[in-house]
Amino acid sequence: MKLSDFGFTEGINEIIAITRGVSDAGELNAAPIGIIVEDASSRVARARLFPSHTKENVENGSPLWANICFDAVLFVISAFEDPGEEFYASLNPPVLKGAVVCCRFDVEMDGGTAKLELAEGTVIERPLRAVNRGFNAVIEATVHATRYAMGVKNLEEKIRYYGTIVEKCGGSREKEAYKLLLxxxxxx
Ligand SMILES: Cc1cc2nc3c(=O)[nH]c(=O)nc-3n(C[C@H](O)[C@H](O)[C@H](O)COP(=O)(O)O)c2cc1C
Structure with missing residues (x-):
């Protein structure tokens, strides 16, 4: 078993990371996270985690379930809040509706770096997809928007620039995602 079996490639792989809270309820937390891969023929990767619920959960022992998905709306929702149970195809393991891959990573924290080891994974669907700049633009806009929401200045122009690409190249799901983002x- 290796990372490339599940679609991970060298570089930063943007996925939706699902972790469990430590409370008895074990609430699911979802957030877009970049998984950094140096060798896709291995089982190890890493992520830089800034203070967040995701970081807190893995520090408290939660595995990280990486959901690979191409739904722009899911990326936006999970960047700003936690999708409710109705967004999940399965709660155990946690798989979002529309995810094409779900991989469980065991996590060891080392300061702000999560050392990830692939423990198991499932390919749900092998998507046939052409590159869509509108989808990519939603991802870029969402990265900036999460920083904008934290008070980082001078990002509005960038967010709006990506909005023009969403308008030009995106489908209805990307346009809905961008509107939600705003x-x-x-x-x-
Ligand atoms: C595409 C994308 C990639 C992101 N990658 C990371 C990352 O690698 N590390 C990180 O700490 N935050 C990353 N973020 C920001 C988190 O998703 C964001 O701070 C989120 O609100 C954290 O949610 P949580 O508190 O529920 O964990 C990324 C956001 C986007 C849109």
Whole structure:
């Protein structure tokens, strides 16, 4: 078993990371995270984790379930809040509806770096997809929007630039995702 079996490639792989809270309820937390891969023929990777629920959960022993998905709306929702149970195809293991791959990684924290080891994975679907710049632009806009929401200045112009690409190249799901993004960060 190796990372490439599940679609991971060298570089940064943007996935939705699902972790469990430590409470008895073990609530699921979802957030987009970049998994950094140096050797896709191995089982090891890493992620830089800034203070967040994801970081807190893995520090408290939760595995990280990486969901690979191509739903722009899911990326936006999980960047700003936790999708409810109705967004999941399965709660154990946690698989979001529309995810094409779910991999469980065991995690060891080393400061702000999560050392990840692939423990198991399932390919749900092998998507046939052409590159869509609108989808990619939603991802870029969402990265900036999460920083904008934290108070980082001078990002509005970049977010709006990606919005023009979403308008030009995206489908209805990407346009819906971008509109939702503007609502989350209260940009008109
Ligand atoms: C595409 C994308 C990639 C991201 N990658 C990371 C990352 O690698 N590390 C990180 O700490 N935050 C990353 N973020 C920001 C988190 O998703 C964001 O801070 C989120 O609100 C954390 O949610 P949580 O508190 O529920 O864990 C990324 C956001 C996006 C949109």
């Amino acid at each position: 609502d989350y960060i209260r940009l008109k």
